[in-house]
Amino acid sequence: MKISGILQPAAGDGKMKVMRYLLIFSVIANFFLLIFLIPSLRIKLRFIAMNSLGFPAPGSIPQFKNDILLTEYNPVPVLKTEDARKTRMPSMDVIETHGHIGGSFSGSPSEISKAMTELKIKKFINLSFTTGDDFKKLKSQFNDPRIIHFSTFNWKRIKESKDFVPAMLNDLKQDIANGTKGIKLWKNFGLNIRKENGERLTLDDALLEPLFLECEKAKLVISIHTADPPAFFGKADEKNERYEELLRHPEWSFNTSEFPKFEEVTKERERLFKKYPRITFVSLHFAEFSHDLEQAAKLLDSNKNVYLDIAARIDELGRQPYKTKEFLAKYQDRVFFGTDGPPDRGKFEIYSRFLETNDEYFDYFPLHKPRKGFWKIYGLGLKKEILEKIYFKNAEKVFR
Ligand SMILES: [Zn+2]
Known part of the structure; x- marks a missing residue:
């Protein structure tokens, strides 16, 4: 066979x-x-x-x-572009609403004061991560009257007791007595701060009411960083625009079951904003909606107590200049200038180029800062009245 x-x-x-x-x-x-x-x-x-x-x-x-490694790929455009400005700095004095100083990374108090003068920063909001004695120390160390220090909630108390809120409230009251002007809340709140039973502490958890009510009473502004760009919540694969960045910073990926979804946290945040209409919130980093200006508009329309800053999000805003310009015209009273860090000439050059010129196709990061995605940005060419509001007038009203 x-x-x-x-x-x-x-x-x-x-x-x-x-x-x-x-x-x-x-x-x-x-x-x-x-x-x-x-x-x-x-x-x-x-x-x-x-x-x-x-x-x-x-x-x-x-x-x-x-x-060539993806992390090394850095093409030089042949496009002829030029910086249209006579001066590379903002055309007016500014208020930095998203600054970070203190610790080892920012420079000494005298260096910071010198840089503020050089960069024409009339007020610098230091969104510090300190509380208690650390806050007191920071404040006395960096005592330039132009600096406004924010403290944070003392999350360490969660590990000490099941009933941690009274201790946190005491710490908050102490920081208020020590002259805090606002509260900085970082993205760990909402992403991975957990109660002792292991449950994630949600942004709108009723447990935290005494803290927020105290903030309201003391008229503290709350600057809150919630979630991160949606690319960090997605799969780190060939479709992810920030893949190369995630390769460098795998710790920024929230694409595991321990973390909530992007939408889940932003919804919690919305409930928090609605729960305390008398508290002024600055939803940092353009509320993480710089990629989706309709969402950003909805957030501002339905929460009159909420403001945005542009810190570290000009990468997204600058690749949709027409829409961003329209947005900033409409919400010109609700957006602040901020660069996320100590005074930094390189950032000031780029942020002002972005806000003030019609320059095309330039890097959104200075050479000493890493890029986030493989793209360039375009200037908005905002008119003077809007620039004034974003650079300092809005902040003058809110951070009194
Ligand atoms: Zn920051």
Whole structure:
């Protein structure tokens, strides 16, 4: 029977044949694998093949730099662009509403004061992560009257007792007595601060009411950073615009089951804003809606107590300049200038170029700061009245 003959070949002869086919197959497979793995070889073979088919090509094989890592890829545009400004700084004095100083990363008090003068920063809101004695120390260390210090909630108390809110409230009262002007809440609130039973502490958790009511009573502004760009909540795969950045900072990925979804936290935040209409909230980093200005508009329309800052989000805003310009015209009383960090000339140059000029296709980050996605931004060319509001007038009203 023929079929069984194939399936069960006579020992010896048939077996040798199969072995030979396997060997030929493995040689061919390895050959293609080698070509696939060595780009220079792949390019060479492709070049020879195309050449032999008659496609015009230079005489010698062009040289390619091989194996460029995605993190190294940094193309220089051939587009002729220029900085249209006479001066590279903001055209007026500014209020930095999203500053960070203190600790080892920002510079000494005298360096900070000098930089503030040079960069024409008339007020600097320091969104500090300190509370208690650390806050007191920070405040006395950086005592330039232009600096307004914010403290934070003392989350460490959660580990000390089941009933942690009274202790946190005491700390808050102490910070108020020590002169805090506002509260900075970081993204860990909402993402991974957990109660002792392991449950995530939601932004609108009723437990925290005494703290927020105290803030309301003391008229503290709350600057709150909630979630992060949605790309950090998505899969880190070939479709993720921030893939290269996530490679460098895997700790920024929230795409695991321990973290809530982006929408979940932003909804909690909305409930928090509604729950305390008499508290002024600054929803930092453009409320993480810089990629979706309709959402940002909805948030501002339905919460009159909420403001936005542009800190570290000009990358998104600047790649949709028409829409952003329209947005800032409509919500010109609700947006602050902020750059997220100590006074930084490089950032001031870029932020002012973004706000003030019609320049096209430039980097949204200074050389000493990393990029976030492979794109460039466009200037908004805002008119003076709007610039004044964003640079300082809105902040003057809110951070009195
Ligand atoms: Zn910040």
